[in-house]
Amino acid sequence: MIHRYNTFIKAINLTIDYIILNLSMMLAYAISGHTYMVWVNNGHYFPVVLVFNLVWLLSANITGAYEYVLNRDSITTYRLVAKTYLLFVSFICVTIIIIIGTKAYLVTREYLFYAILLFGFFLSLWKLIFLSIRKSERRFLADYRNVVIVGSGRVANDVYNHLIETVDRGYHVMGIFDDNPYAVIRKELYMGNTEDCMDFLVKNGVDEIFCTLPNTEHEKIKQLMMDADRNLIRFKFVPQYYNFGQKPTQVQSLGPIPVISIRPEPLENMLNRFTKRLFDVVFSVAIILFVFSWLFPILSLIILIQSKGPVFFVQTRSGRNNQPFKCFKFRSMAVNAESDSRQAVKGDARITPIGAFMRRTNLDELPQFFNVVLGNMSVVGPRPHMLSHTEQYSQVIDTFMVRHFLKPGITGWAQVNGLRGETKTTDAMLARVEADVWYLENWSFLLDMKVIFLTFWNTVKGDKNAF
16 A cells, blocks of 8 residues: 555655765865865765755755655645745745855855755765655555445544545445444445355455444454464454544554543653653743843832732633643733622723733733743743633633643643633633644644744734734
């Protein structure tokens, strides 16, 4: 099947592209008046070599240049290569010429011109060769497999739809077998009852069985498994329950018992959790030492001058596993009796002038880095809500409490996607919850870095929901 070769061909493409890139740099070095012994005789070029290679990897990841290398047509492939190459050139110009500077490493503009030009020429030539080879060997790479589905109803229909829609998988559905012909949705594919199945498989060279029979038919399932083993046919069992959404489910083993998790949770992995916690502590300590330390006396003085009350606003909020904790903020409102029950709204009279500035720039959240160090919060995660809001929305939004599997964050995926501020309707809160659950299911260290960058960027350009 195509997907069996996809990773291998992807690795070959990546390797050859890197070989071409580095050979182009060596040739450019020789053309611009030096020798071929680039990195032996001139140590100044080490940073340039590293930058070129890393920038190509970054550009390819942004455009997805190495995904589905066996499936894209020639025009789409060349368009994507051109897009990746232009992005690469743009990054190189910015990184080498503007940021690093050509003088620092004795890198001439002539060298950069030849290196980029040669790389583009040889890359285009290699892609032409690859596409020619792929076309001539397409039949070999496809390796289509004949399959049948045993069972009926929604599960069998879902399996059939997925197999015919994902053509890169290389499956050819030859028929459906079930003891109740009236339950089969695809009537034109019905081939008979389960007892007729094995004869058909053997005579027609079927490679795999997708069994969607319910667990109550365990005797039939067991017999099919044994018959499939005897006839060298792969047997795949599809459980009656699986996730009804679009994301893949996670199957784990409890001894010999398969257990289906309804959602992936990367932060249940101890290494991931340790990585996130280490970053949280290091990043928070750095913010406290280099930003909070000098900004604290300035903001404190202005807060005290503009309104009576404490510098800090301390509120009990819902944390991980719905455990309450004391959340710290710079006080941005005049002291009032509704602070624990009413959200801030646009033009809220309770907000002080310095409070409005802090809320727009997120400076009111700075004390929460102490919460991170204490372990109550994370730098990135679902924003913590007031206890009254947790109680209110948990009654009307089914997945609301799922966000409490994680530590709350100073910033989050919902916030950088415009889902911050006042939630006037249940739908507005639902959108925020969906973003938080998506973050829980798709966490990665790079995703955290992206959220932090977008938070900073939104602060610089301004956020209409920051009030």
